[in-house]
Amino acid sequence: LGEQLLQTEIAVHDQLLGHMFGYHILQVSVQEKSLFESSPIQNKMSLGLESKDQSAFIAKPTELPFEDDAADVVLVHHMLDFIESPQETLRELSRVVLPMGYLIVTGFNPFSLWGVRKALQLRTKTPPWNGKFIRPGRLMDWMNLLNFKIDRAQFCTYSLPYAALQGDKPDYSQGLSRKANLPFGAAYVIVARKHLGAMTPI
Numbered sequence: 001l002g003e004q005l006l007q008t009e010i011a012v013h014d015q016l017l018g019h020m021f022g023y024h025i026l027q028v029s030v031q032e033k034s035l036f037e038s039s040p041i042q043n044k045m046s047l048g049l050e051s052k053d054q055s056a057f058i059a060k061p062t063e064l065p066f067e068d069d070a071a072d073v074v075l076v077h078h079m080l081d082f083i084e085s086p087q088e089t090l091r092e093l094s095r096v097v098l099p100m101g102y103l104i105v106t107g108f109n110p111f112s113l114w115g116v117r118k119a120l121q122l123r124t125k126t127p128p129w130n131g132k133f134i135r136p137g138r139l140m141d142w143m144n145l146l147n148f149k150i151d152r153a154q155f156c157t158y159s160l161p162y163a164a165l166q167g168d169k170p171d172y173s174q175g176l177s178r179k180a181n182l183p184f185g186a187a188y189v190i191v192a193r194k195h196l197g198a199m200t201p202i
Contacts (some may be wrong), residue, residue, distance in 0.1 A: 154188065
């Protein structure tokens, strides 16, 4: 079930990243498979959270080992769903994004069939049902406070959250997700661009 969702999310990122350019792209994810293979940006970096991760950088998401304005595109893949301090983490991630750069956040949508299953499994410790499932509207409000303007919100995966009922191919590549961007897909991908206030000459 998780692998099929991941393939769908990769299809969404493939469509988005082909139009974003720059020098550096950073992925911060709860899993190690890269989502930026389709990006034309040459310098691709991934951040690991544990020493066993096969990443060039290992750090806490609230203490990133990068200077301000270090990346043209930052991908945040389900990190905020499983972190104790999502707002603090988002603030630290926004610090790394260049002005006019992109912050792309993927998360689980509580207003979906997957959200219903999570509500029915409150005591489970199995991912993703033990995650927080942040409302997309709430996340957009946080991003706006950090000087990001929302470019788009793409929803995907409308099937039931059970592996036996999934199709053979990612639904985004040929199904409902591409034709109708309905706001009750299991996952959302929010694209935002960093804007800074204009300086007033003295």
